[in-house]
Amino acid sequence: MDSDVYAEMYGPERLAEAVAGSAAVVLALPGADATFHLVSEAVFDTTDEGTIVVNVGRGTMVEEGALIAALESGKVGFAALDVVEDEPVAADHPLTAYPSVTLTPHVAWYSEESYAELKRRVVENVAEVCAGRTPRNILNPEVLPG
Numbered sequence: 001m002d003s004d005v006y007a008e009m010y011g012p013e014r015l016a017e018a019v020a021g022s023a024a025v026v027l028a029l030p031g032a033d034a035t036f037h038l039v040s041e042a043v044f045d046t047t048d049e050g051t052i053v054v055n056v057g058r059g060t061m062v063e064e065g066a067l068i069a070a071l072e073s074g075k076v077g078f079a080a081l082d083v084v085e086d087e088p089v090a091a092d093h094p095l096t097a098y099p100s101v102t103l104t105p106h107v108a109w110y111s112e113e114s115y116a117e118l119k120r121r122v123v124e125n126v127a128e129v130c131a132g133r134t135p136r137n138i139l140n141p142e143v144l145p146g
Helices: 003-010 012-019 062-074 112-130
Strands: 024-027 051-055 076-081 101-103
Touching: 003 062, 051 062
Parallel strands: 024 051, 051 076, 076 101
Antiparallel strands: none
């Protein structure tokens, strides 16, 4: 999907309208030009006091200065962030000072089951390539020969 489609589907105005009065905002979008700083002061202004923010998408979706201001004002009561703009999270990152913020090192995908599945898929893909076949889980099929 290109940036214009993202902008139409997930633009700041549409998001602000969608989350107006929300008690929680959960972000699981991919990174794109149109999602950069998608969650800003304008979005936080429309949410309820004490809103919960969860970001398991990309760190660049949340304007961190606006999030900090929303935490300070009480507009955001809790934030769970699996991603931030600059990773890994620095020990002195401003968000580490808030007891109402939980930061994880971009591991929301992790479970024993998902890790086993990841290893299984790697082995299957290697076997497919060794057999002269196209692997099932390929991110960029456009690089394959015709």
